[in-house]
Amino acid sequence: MKLTHSKDWYARRIALEGDADIxxxxxxxxxESAVAQTQAVPIDTRIAFGTFVELWRxxxxxxxxxxAEVAGVNPEEILEIERSPQSEPEPNAVFRLAQVxxxxxxxxxxxxxxxxxxxxxLRQAAVRFAARSESVAALNPHEREAFEAFVSAIAETxxx
Amino acid sequence: MTVxxxxxxxxxxxxxxxxxxYDEITDQHLAMWKSTWVPAMEAYCQGRxxxxxxxxxxxxxxxxxxxxxxFLKYHSFSIVCEKELQGLMLASDVKSARVQDQFxxxxxxxxxxxxxxxxxxxxxxxKRFHGVGTVLMAxxxxxxxxxxxxGRVGLHSLPGAVSFYKDDCGMTxxxxxxxxGNWIYFEMTEKQAAEFRQK
Numbered sequence: 001m002k003l004t005h006s007k008d009w010y011a012r013r014i015a016l017e018g019d020a021d022i023x024x025x026x027x028x029x030x031x032e033s034a035v036a037q038t039q040a041v042p043i044d045t046r047i048a049f050g051t052f053v054e055l056w057r058x059x060x061x062x063x064x065x066x067x068a069e070v071a072g073v074n075p076e077e078i079l080e081i082e083r084s085p086q087s088e089p090e091p092n093a094v095f096r097l098a099q100v101x102x103x104x105x106x107x108x109x110x111x112x113x114x115x116x117x118x119x120x121x122l123r124q125a126a127v128r129f130a131a132r133s134e135s136v137a138a139l140n141p142h143e144r145e146a147f148e149a150f151v152s153a154i155a156e157t158x159x160x
Numbered sequence: 161m162t163v164x165x166x167x168x169x170x171x172x173x174x175x176x177x178x179x180x181x182y183d184e185i186t187d188q189h190l191a192m193w194k195s196t197w198v199p200a201m202e203a204y205c206q207g208r209x210x211x212x213x214x215x216x217x218x219x220x221x222x223x224x225x226x227x228x229x230x231f232l233k234y235h236s237f238s239i240v241c242e243k244e245l246q247g248l249m250l251a252s253d254v255k256s257a258r259v260q261d262q263f264x265x266x267x268x269x270x271x272x273x274x275x276x277x278x279x280x281x282x283x284x285x286x287k288r289f290h291g292v293g294t295v296l297m298a299x300x301x302x303x304x305x306x307x308x309x310x311g312r313v314g315l316h317s318l319p320g321a322v323s324f325y326k327d328d329c330g331m332t333x334x335x336x337x338x339x340x341g342n343w344i345y346f347e348m349t350e351k352q353a354a355e356f357r358q359k
Contacts, residue, residue: 001183010167011176012359014291017328021280022293023216024320025272026340072210095218113241114268
């Protein structure tokens with residue numbers, strides 16, 4: 001691809017260009033790029049991702065609506081993340097949750113299966129965490145231990 | 161990789177200056193993005209509410225560019241001026257037109273396009289260079305022509321750039337697209353591409 005416009009052409013065209021901040025693209029494009037990089041649906045880490053989201057909010061006594069409000073996403077998105085590991089979460093929602101959780105977004109994107117797995121230790125930690133967590137009404141000490149262990153694993157991964 | 165001689169307007173001297181358009185985002189460009197673009201964006205976003213941050217503040221160009229390199233359907237572009245990165249674009253060639261008189265015909269679709277933070281009036285006043293959008297749209301139109309698509313181009317505009325695509329580029333707005341974050345979809349027809357290239 002070679003551009004051959006004259007300098008005069010650029011002068012005329014740039015003079016026509018207003019002062020708007022230029023940009024194009026959508027979160028769908030980002031998701032598409034993620035899908036292109038991911039060879040298979042990472043159900044195991046996505047289960048851990050959903051469990052982590054659920055336990056994080058329950059640990060604070062939040063319901064899904066409260067978390068959705070704070071993160072600025074739809075409550076339906078939170079429920080889908082927690083309950084439907086087959087569904088691919090919206091990258092924007094994952095970004096926003098990462099900010100609420102104060103976790104690097106790349107790690108949460110990896111857990112959510114939106115980018116190619118790069119850290120085997122994270123996946124192992126996620127699978128262990130998902131396997132140890134039980135879906136009960138209250139966060140019991142066992143869950144809390146698993147939850148805190150997983151948070152530590154994420155923190156360790158983030159340092160590497 | 162091909163490098164084209166292009167021009168940007170340097171605001172400080174109010175004159176066009178030489179710039180280079182690469183039809184590839186190289187590792188060197190990604191290193192420039194990380195060392196200058198990212199810190200500038202982070203500095204601007206520091207302490208701002210989420211809604212006040214630029215729509216592309218979370219875009220990871222390194223991830224996108226590296227992830228898309230193996231796929232033939234993707235094309236990447238970068239602008240360098242005065243040894244600094246000024247704009248980036250990723251486009252694909254497998255989508256179809258939506259405008260009625262060219263419906264179903266292949267288009268170049270601009271997946272992602274952004275100018276460097278210092279070239280945005282909302283981030284830096286005065287901004288450093290003007291014309292990044294023009295150069296990147298010229299590249300998209302030329303790619304479309306080279307692909308045999310006769311200049312047909314489609315994209316979803318970031319909210320702040322609607323006037324650029326509608327008024328400055330003469331593209332046709334097709335309304336908010338619920339499937340793409342409800343952002344406005346624009347398309348450039350063959351005729352509009354010819355006008356864009358002649359003006």
